[in-house]
Amino acid sequence: MEKPAAPRAVVFDAYGTLFDVYSVGLLAEQLFPGKGDALAVLWRDKQIEYTRLVSMSGRYKPFWDLTRAGLRFAAERLKLNLTSQAEDRLMNQYRHLSAFPENIEVLRELKSRGIPTAILSNGDPEMLAVAVKSAGFTELLDHVLSVDAVRKYKTDPAAYALAPQALKLSAKQILFVSSNGWDAIGATWHGFTTLWVNRHGLPLERLDTEPTRIGTSLRDVLSFF
Amino acid sequence: MEKPAAPRAVVFDAYGTLFDVYSVGLLAEQLFPGKGDALAVLWRDKQIEYTRLVSMSGRYKPFWDLTRAGLRFAAERLKLNLTSQAEDRLMNQYRHLSAFPENIEVLRELKSRGIPTAILSNGDPEMLAVAVKSAGFTELLDHVLSVDAVRKYKTDPAAYALAPQALKLSAKQILFVSSNGWDAIGATWHGFTTLWVNRHGLPLERLDTEPTRIGTSLRDVLSFF
Structure with a gap:
């Protein structure tokens, strides 16, 4: 079996994934x-x-x-x-939610490898701006995308479509990372390569769909590269 | 202030409202x-x-x-x-969920007054058919409408639109009855006259919308007539 190509960019959910709600x-x-x-x-x-x-x-x-x-x-x-x-x-x-402790090193590693990164979040732009700044992520993210631009929340297709549009890549070329099981599944439905960071050891949602991979911390992002 | 006209028909949610989930x-x-x-x-x-x-x-x-x-x-x-x-x-x-005990008398009273009645439910047609039959409601309902017809669940507008369409009335002319607070609000958003049967003494959902009335049992339907 051919090894699948590495993703060309990484998009993170914010609340629950980067920031500890x-x-x-x-x-x-x-x-x-x-x-x-x-x-x-x-x-x-x-x-x-x-x-x-x-x-x-x-x-x-x-x-x-x-x-x-x-x-x-x-x-x-x-x-x-x-x-x-x-x-x-x-x-x-x-x-001013705390960021999970391993996140900054993962973002730095992606930056050092020249891999574009973004947030795609239900949060509105002002909330996201404050959270990103507080966590010291400003220089480490190429895009901060809010569903506010389309006035539809995830798992609406219009919300997920913001990422391929901003990154000028297909959904499949993008690794979408979320700690929310439903969000990882929503992104899988909409064609992304996905990682569910199952921080709390929850069962997989019973929606007949599996994320591409399941991990336990943001460090598992690096396994795709 | 002019007394609002009585509703011309009554549409019930099924699960939680007629049947005790x-x-x-x-x-x-x-x-x-x-x-x-x-x-x-x-x-x-x-x-x-x-x-x-x-x-x-x-x-x-x-x-x-x-x-x-x-x-x-x-x-x-x-x-x-x-x-x-x-x-x-x-x-x-x-x-084969139990029906709440007061429901059958309310449906009979509406029937005796010649007021058209319907179910509009997330349930699929087969589930609804069995539940309606088990509860002895078959002769007491004019329509049993399932969102399956439009493949969209409440609170999608397409789901609520099934009722005005079947009853040939405007949403405002229809009393929509639900024990699910979010459903009563969804129906209010989509133009229905609404009754939230708050069986469990829950707070109103904080969505800047109030149902037309709030009651505690299905008997409160009769207060509209």
Whole structure:
């Protein structure tokens, strides 16, 4: 069997993949002792659910607004008294999420090999700009692509189409990397070479599709080269 | 203020609204003691998540298949040993969900008043036919509409459009009834008069939209007439 050609560029999902969305759990736990994890998980679930509902219905709203809406729902559902001060602190934390520790060396390695890199994210441009800058990724990424440009969230084909368009490559020539199983599958459906970075040891989504490879950290990106 | 005209027809969501999707929890608890509720909830969440992922991606699969896929994922996620026998029993239970007890009298009352009624559901036609028959609703419904006809799940506009088309009424003239908050909001977005039957006392989804009314049982349908 012929060895498949190495990808010509790498596109990363942002939230969950480069930036640790559950890192807000620490602050959440300070604010709501014993409920921090539950809040972080439900917040994330609702945020993602809302992206899908508005996208399917042709009612796009920016990710920042849906993130806040998800937080408010999650707090109410868990019967937590979310003051506006607590809300602002959590949202501010979300704006400055930690990056996973191995990421910067992987981005540097790709840069040193001359491989173009990009983010393709549900995040809106302002959120992404702050997160990329905070993490020190500015010089390491060639494109920061937000679905805001097409007002459709992943897994809509219009969202994924932004990457081949910006990189002037076919989807197959691009390695799409996500820690969100559904996102890795969505990208596979839309023709990308894919890596699912399964950071939390989750089962594969049962959607009759497998990512090209499954790994456990961003370092597994380098196995494609 | 002028009293709004009464709706000219009533369209019901099926799963969660007419049929109790958590009624599978009892069998799940027998099969997996101490884990039945967790399984029922995660199964339902995954089933719905999968409808959205395939619909957004133009990869429609029938609800029955996604229901089975959701069950398999949920069992694996919870580290339950789902034998094929247990899977078949749970799927068979899903095919014969209990109807909420007040539903039949409400459908009879609408029938006696000559108000056209329909189901508009994510369920595929075969699942719906069995559920409607088991519950004794056959003579009480004028239409049983499945999104399978358009291969798009709610909240896609094409799914909701099936009701005005079948009933030959505008969306506004139709009362759309759902116990799923996101479905009641989706229908509101698409122009229906809506009732959210909030059976579980959940917070309203934070999507800047309110259903026309919020109730607690299907009997609240009759308040519109």
